[in-house]
Amino acid sequence: SAVISQKPSRDICQRGTSLTIQCQVDSQVTMMFWYRQQPGQSLTLIATANQGSEATYESGFVIDKFPISRPNLTFSTLTVSNMSPEDSSIYLCSVGPEGIYGYTFGSGTRLTVV
């Protein structure tokens, strides 16, 4: 299955600032996904990022707040803009499906906004 390198692993940010999270995959993949997982909660899909097209956002998430780039088939970034404490969460990227390997997740970025 694919191996994903996600950076940073954690960060503490001031409110009003922005943070860009990066995911690098060791193979070319068509779809990349960005999730949010609030502490002790389930995963919620933010958006789907396909190379060469605009990301598709789920209900409740907007491009101005979570701009996504997908410059090639192995890389994507998610920016959390104009952060507030409510954005404190774990953000994960994912790729797939990979047949019998399902979806693979990055190790996550634990974001704290103060």
Next chain:
Amino acid sequence: GQQVMQIPQYQHVQEGEDFTTYCNSSTTLSNIQWYKQRPGGHPVFLIQLVKSGEVKKQKRLTFQFGEAKKNSSLHITATQTTDVGTYFCAGEGGGTSYGKLTFGQGTILTVHP
């Protein structure tokens, strides 16, 4: 939109006891997947069920997909301390929902030695 309900939210067992978590989707699914997330870790894929009534086993873990492809269960026989973590089901719809996983709330399993 599609919703996936998962129960129980928490389960505390003594080592050696069995454990079961259940998922129910509001809509018919293309497939259902199960993931395990260790404390401080990220979700790791366990299995995918595609066919109506499908049953799959992985050592002490048994996964079932309902006949209507709307519910699923994960059963662990004789739990071990290494089974500790949160177990998530995730439903994948068909058509325009392809590739979009809707996760259940997860069941946090604690195993007491």
